[in-house]
Amino acid sequence: MRSYLPSELSAHQRHDYLLSTIGPRPIAWVSTINEDGIVNLAPFSFFNIFGSNPVTLIFSPARRVKDNSTKHTLQNSGNIKECVVNIVSYDLVGQMVLSSTEYPDGVDEFSKIGLTAEPSDLVKPPRVKEAPAQYECVVKQIIHTGEEGGAGNLIICEVLKMHFREDIFTEDDKIDPLKVDTVARMGGLWYTRAKEGLFQIHNPKGHNNIGFEGIPEFIRNSEIYTANNLSELAKYEALPTVEEVNEFIVSDYFKGRTQHWHLKYKIAENWSQHLITEGKVKEAWCFILAAMKDN
Amino acid sequence: MRSYLPSELSAHQRHDYLLSTIGPRPIAWVSTINEDGIVNLAPFSFFNIFGSNPVTLIFSPARRVKDNSTKHTLQNSGNIKECVVNIVSYDLVGQMVLSSTEYPDGVDEFSKIGLTAEPSDLVKPPRVKEAPAQYECVVKQIIHTGEEGGAGNLIICEVLKMHFREDIFTEDDKIDPLKVDTVARMGGLWYTRAKEGLFQIHNPKGHNNIGFEGIPEFIRNSEIYTANNLSELAKYEALPTVEEVNEFIVSDYFKGRTQHWHLKYKIAENWSQHLITEGKVKEAWCFILAAMKDN
Numbered sequence: 001m002r003s004y005l006p007s008e009l010s011a012h013q014r015h016d017y018l019l020s021t022i023g024p025r026p027i028a029w030v031s032t033i034n035e036d037g038i039v040n041l042a043p044f045s046f047f048n049i050f051g052s053n054p055v056t057l058i059f060s061p062a063r064r065v066k067d068n069s070t071k072h073t074l075q076n077s078g079n080i081k082e083c084v085v086n087i088v089s090y091d092l093v094g095q096m097v098l099s100s101t102e103y104p105d106g107v108d109e110f111s112k113i114g115l116t117a118e119p120s121d122l123v124k125p126p127r128v129k130e131a132p133a134q135y136e137c138v139v140k141q142i143i144h145t146g147e148e149g150g151a152g153n154l155i156i157c158e159v160l161k162m163h164f165r166e167d168i169f170t171e172d173d174k175i176d177p178l179k180v181d182t183v184a185r186m187g188g189l190w191y192t193r194a195k196e197g198l199f200q201i202h203n204p205k206g207h208n209n210i211g212f213e214g215i216p217e218f219i220r221n222s223e224i225y226t227a228n229n230l231s232e233l234a235k236y237e238a239l240p241t242v243e244e245v246n247e248f249i250v251s252d253y254f255k256g257r258t259q260h261w262h263l264k265y266k267i268a269e270n271w272s273q274h275l276i277t278e279g280k281v282k283e284a285w286c287f288i289l290a291a292m293k294d295n
Numbered sequence: 296m297r298s299y300l301p302s303e304l305s306a307h308q309r310h311d312y313l314l315s316t317i318g319p320r321p322i323a324w325v326s327t328i329n330e331d332g333i334v335n336l337a338p339f340s341f342f343n344i345f346g347s348n349p350v351t352l353i354f355s356p357a358r359r360v361k362d363n364s365t366k367h368t369l370q371n372s373g374n375i376k377e378c379v380v381n382i383v384s385y386d387l388v389g390q391m392v393l394s395s396t397e398y399p400d401g402v403d404e405f406s407k408i409g410l411t412a413e414p415s416d417l418v419k420p421p422r423v424k425e426a427p428a429q430y431e432c433v434v435k436q437i438i439h440t441g442e443e444g445g446a447g448n449l450i451i452c453e454v455l456k457m458h459f460r461e462d463i464f465t466e467d468d469k470i471d472p473l474k475v476d477t478v479a480r481m482g483g484l485w486y487t488r489a490k491e492g493l494f495q496i497h498n499p500k501g502h503n504n505i506g507f508e509g510i511p512e513f514i515r516n517s518e519i520y521t522a523n524n525l526s527e528l529a530k531y532e533a534l535p536t537v538e539e540v541n542e543f544i545v546s547d548y549f550k551g552r553t554q555h556w557h558l559k560y561k562i563a564e565n566w567s568q569h570l571i572t573e574g575k576v577k578e579a580w581c582f583i584l585a586a587m588k589d590n
Contacts, residue, residue, distance in 0.1 A: 001458050001459065001460060001461060002458070002459045002461060002464070003416070003456060003457065003458045003459075004456070004457050005455070005456055005457075006348070006349070006350050006454060006455075006456075006457065011347070011348060014347055014348070014350070015347040015348075016469070016470070017457065017459065017470055018344055018347050018350060018457075019344070019347075020469070020470035020471075020472060020475065021382050021427065021428035021459065021463070021470060021475055021477075022321055022343065022344045022352075022382065022428075023321050023472075023477055023479075023489065024319050024321060024477065024479050024487070024489045025321055025343055025344075026317055026318050026319060026320055026343075045343075046343055046344060046345045046346070047343060048317065048320055048321075048340075048341055048342060048343045048353075049313055049314070049317045049320075049341060050341045050353070050355035050357070050440070050447035050449055051341070051355060051357045051358075051440050051441065051445060051446050051447020051448075052306070052309055052310040052313050052314075052357070052360065052445040052447075053301070053306060053309070053310075053358075053360075053441060053443050053444060053445030053446055054301070054440055054441050054446070055301050055309070055313060056355075056440045056447045056449075057317075058343075058345070058353060058449070060345035060346060060351075062345070062346045062347070063346075063348075065347065065348075087316050087317065090523075091521065091522055091523065092522065092523075093496065093523060093526075094496070094521075094522060094523035094524070094525070094526025094527060095507075095522055095523075095526050097496045097497075097498060097499070097526065098499060098504070098506070098526045098529055098530060100498055100499065101499045101501075101502050101504060102502050103502050103506075104502065111506075111507070111508055112506035112507065112508055113506060113507055113526070113529065114506075114507030114508075114515070114522065114525065114526075114529070121298070130522075132316065133316035133317075143451075145345070145346050145349055145351045146346065146348060146349055148348050149348060150346060150347040150348030151346050151348055151349070152345035152346020152347075152351045153346075154345055154351075154353070154451075156438075156449075159301060160300070160301075161298060161299070161300055161301075162298065162299050162300075162301065162312065162313075163296050163297070163298045164296065164297045164298075164312065164316065165296060166296060166297060168316075169297070174311070174315070174483075175311070175312055175315035175316060175482060176315075177315060177318075177481050177482055177483075177485050180315065180316055182316070182318055182319065184318075184319050184479070184489070186472050186489060186493070187470060187472055188469075188472075188495075189495040189496060189497060189498075190472050190493055190494075190495055191493070191494055191495070191496055192319070192487075192489045192490075192491075192492040192493050192494070193492035193494065194318065194319045194479070194481060194487045194492060195487075195492070196487075196491045196492035197487040197488035197489060197490070197491035197492045198481070198485055198486070198487050199485075199486055199487070199488065200483075200484040200485055200486070201388065201389070201392045201484060201486055202484060203392060203395055203484075204392070204393060204395065204396045206396075207396050207397050207398050207399065209393070209396060211393070211398075211406075211407035211408060211409075212390075212406070212407065212408055212409030213406055213407055213409075220409070226386065226389075227386055227387065227389060227390055227409065227425075228386065228388060228389035228390075229389070230389070230409065231389025231390050231392065231393045231408070231409075232389060234393055234408065234409070235393060
């Protein structure tokens with residue numbers, strides 16, 4: 001383990017270690033407007049949702065580590081107190097990165113990077129028409145966390161109106177993550193495309209699960225099961241009873257899977273692991289206990 | 296486009312649409328301690344870093360949408376004003392989900408879910424020894440954004456000490472995202488494993504790029520190039536000159552790739568697109584302009 005006080009690392013290295021471990025970070029593609037009506041568009045990965053009632057978003061145009069300068073977005077948010085947070089799908093990632101260019105004042109950023117500025121309904125800055133979701137926001141509060149390079153400026157926003165592209169919905173009016181196809185920021189030059197790493201996990205039901213403590217030692221100490229496998233076993237509310245295991249042993253299900261080989265315990269472990277990854281946790285429990293009993 | 300005021304959606308549907316579009320969200324696996332010394336561990340995806348100097352993290356144990364209840368983490372953070380934010384790698388995701396169980400008071404959550412409680416150096420709550428990164432924090436401020444179900448509670452933290460597992464470092468003391476192997480939360484039951492969707496993009500250099508505006512119409516309007524391809528062309532500071540294109544046409548590079556086919560413009564477009572995706576943007580520019588000239 002390498003341990004550091006923040007002051008023990010250079011600003012650059014500290015920034016790098018933090019951004020390499022805290023992620024993937026969702027991206028706010030923020031449009032703002034200055035007092036002369038000039039529009040700015042820039043991406044921020046110090047961003048997330050923090051509540052849905054009121055809908056609260058925070059993003060942070062931090063002071064630059066290299067020269068302690070601040071961004072147009074921060075100045076505009078402070079002056080006009082409105083913004084639009086647009087969401088970035090994979091097909092827009094190149095334009096999003098291009099929008100991190102600090103173009104000289106007066107450049108129309110939407111034209112410059114080939115996007116359509118769609119007028120907002122309730123705020124002055126326009127939306128990115130191409131974005132899969134667009135959130136019109138009022139700036140509630142700005143908190144400056146420090147005055148040196150790297151200091152965060154927390155722009156706390158309340159969403160006034162939400163817009164979703166028609167094609168991200170399923171037929172039953174849900175939003176499909178494969179269709180939204182978001183990208184997120186990681187450390188260095190790395191980004192990630194969320195849909196390529198998708199998987200599902202069910203939350204535990206109630207609070208009576210057996211936990212790791214309730215798993216017999218011979219299973220916990222096995223070299224076969226991963227911690228994720230054991231977590232599925234641990235979500236169970238109670239081990240199968242002796243009767244259930246006995247019933248399972250004489251079932252066609254068990255016999256059909258064990259008749260062709262002299263049941264080796266290791267094979268049974270592999271089989272029960274396979275059942276866990278298929279979501280058949282009750283069968284996995286019965287299988288491993290039946291196999292142990294049979295040996 | 297479907298557009299809504301927040302009040303036009305049910306609390307449940309609003310929550311669902313927001314969480315399906317704002318993501319992937321990094322996960323803070325937060326350990327806290329109450330006044331009796333009982334440790335709590337729970338995951339929060341309303342979380343991110345917001346500045347690196349001071350190191351500022353925010354997470355939000357929001358009021359539950361279903362019954363407006365609050366979590367132990369919120370109470371503990373308010374009372375003791377310290378926490379540890381642990382980072383979740385893929386091999387810990389099952390235990391992280393298990394830790395969202397609200398076990399009765401007095402249950403030792405670390406034993407219950409098979410984790411090792413490592414004493415912290417500067418704060419009272421222990422760290423998760425197995426986590427790839429662990430941030431000891433002091434709670435600077437808590438902002439309650441509302442009193443109804445879904446309301447966020449912004450726990451604004453300053454990191455006092457950072458711990459990184461030895462095996463996430465490369466030989467030259469950088470942190471390798473493949474080794475950290477973070478997971479993140481999306482809508483519904485969805486999670487994503489960041490390393491499966493990794494890709495890199497270089498930021499534009501300076502602010503003199505030609506932008507989409509500087510790309511000739513016949514290229515912008517081509518059906519071959521994606522917006523991401525065009526973004527790479529747009530990052531360029533200036534189109535190749537007539538002389539550079541003429542030189543390229545007589546180069547072995549160009550001749551070697553065009554000698555076996557009568558140069559069709561569409562094939563040239565496909566070839567230049569291939570060059571773009573390989574990061575050879577100058578060659579792509581020369582190729583497309585040379586091919587056009589040659590036709």
